[in-house]
Amino acid sequence: MADLTIKRFCYAPFGVYGMLSLPGGQRLYTVEKPWLGNRPGESCIPTGIYDCAPRYYYGGGYDAIEVLDVPNRSHILFHIANVPADVKGCIGVGVDTGWVKGQWAVTSSQNAFAEFMRQMDREFTLEIQTACD
Numbered sequence: 001m002a003d004l005t006i007k008r009f010c011y012a013p014f015g016v017y018g019m020l021s022l023p024g025g026q027r028l029y030t031v032e033k034p035w036l037g038n039r040p041g042e043s044c045i046p047t048g049i050y051d052c053a054p055r056y057y058y059g060g061g062y063d064a065i066e067v068l069d070v071p072n073r074s075h076i077l078f079h080i081a082n083v084p085a086d087v088k089g090c091i092g093v094g095v096d097t098g099w100v101k102g103q104w105a106v107t108s109s110q111n112a113f114a115e116f117m118r119q120m121d122r123e124f125t126l127e128i129q130t131a132c133d
Helices: 109-120
Strands: 004-012 015-021 027-032 048-057 062-067 076-080 091-094 096-100 103-107 124-130
Touching (some): 048 076
Parallel strands (some): 076 091
Antiparallel strands (some): 015 027, 096 103
């Protein structure tokens, strides 16, 4: 059993959206690139179970969480992101869903990410599912 689960509920041509529940019970939402065959930097990652570990996000200049051992991929991070264009195969977290920059998005990503890191700044296992799994 994984420590954290993302249930993806929307697969759209412009992005993939999911919901996760933190151990403290708070719900957050996720944003990823659309499914494009697991292409590095262009696609969300496949459903499955992954180990995760803290890692410094040099592009953002802050601590983040890396999703490890994704087939044919590397440097997949949880980080601050509101819209699919903000990620390159990574996972952004938000407080809710809504509109940002005229696009379907997760909102208040900085606040959501701070709470995510407060609770998950350690090694853990992640399961990514579709909502119908």
